Amino acid sequence: MAKVLVVADIKGGALKGSFAELVSTANDLGAEVAAVAVGAGVKALAADLATGTKTQYVADDASLEKLTAAALTAAVVDAATQFGADQVWFASTEAAKAAAPRIAAKLDAACVTDITDVQVDGSQVVILRPAVAGKVVEKVEVKADKVVAIVRAGAFDAKEGLVASENLVELSTPEADLRATIQEILTEAGGAVDLADAKIVVSCGRGAKNEEGVALLKGLAEDLNAGFGASRAMVDSGFMPHDSQVGQTGKVVAPSLYIACGISGAIQHLAGMNGSKVIVAINKDADAPIFDIADYGIVGDLFEIVPIMREEIKKVRS
């Protein structure tokens, strides 16, 4: 039986939705599943960590509040070694991308990133991941005994009814690594919905033109309690922050609903959102490539369409 260690992604003192998605899938594959949580105050999450896992490893110390890749690496390697994990699974975050290759090197494991699906073919686990900016799906057969894997947000579904068995193991606090320390964590503006976690994403392209267009689409995102993303064109022109960029060189999202507003559908943008379950595109050019992948297309001026949508949403809500 495979032994899968799922690394908890924690934000604002709570487990992010990706944890339940990874634990559910590991259980579906028939693995023995453990969790590891690293940070300040993470012991308080013991009950949540126990859902779907047999053992919960925690490294809990005030010094881990500003968690470095080195500290995360040390704690996860410690947990993986104690558990005898042959697979370590991360949700796709910047911290995961920084720590996963280090963990793989220390455990002498393969490292596979950007995973969108996992299939079992006989005794062989086959990993699927997009390649060439999402144009093809690559099948990866891992030959190494161990693998460290990073899974795309929204790739797996969380299931209800997982059995919880609390078995907390406290890890020793990783020693401070003075080669890199974190001085300050700059958080997003309060209230903003995290793009990676959002079930709905409204994205803003060059068709939004100016601040007025951005404000209109931000309003739509707020109405839907959605994450607010952007194409690179809007980031490069300074209308949207860098961390809102969706695409090959931005964030990869896979929400239930992606609403692309005034976005042409360049391959580099599609690479960041073509895993979305339902795609709605609003564009005044009927030949825009975004319509090739959209489930629902609205041909027209977003400055006319979005206010109508907002009115209709208001009516439904009330």
Ligand SMILES: Cc1cc2nc3c(=O)[nH]c(=O)nc-3n(C[C@H](O)[C@H](O)[C@H](O)COP(=O)(O)OP(=O)(O)OC[C@H]3O[C@@H](n4cnc5c(N)ncnc54)[C@H](O)[C@@H]3O)c2cc1C
């Ligand atoms: C190496 C590399 C990496 C890249 N990485 C990324 C990335 O990560 N993410 C990304 O997004 N891009 C990326 N790009 C850029 C990408 O190639 C495109 O240039 C960019 O996605 C275009 O953004 P856009 O669709 O907003 O703008 P445009 O391509 O200019 O499209 C604007 C669209 O808005 C429509 N429109 C105009 N006015 C209206 C209106 N009033 N109402 C409705 N529709 C309207 C137009 O018909 C048009 O289709 C990358 C490029 C390179 C070379």
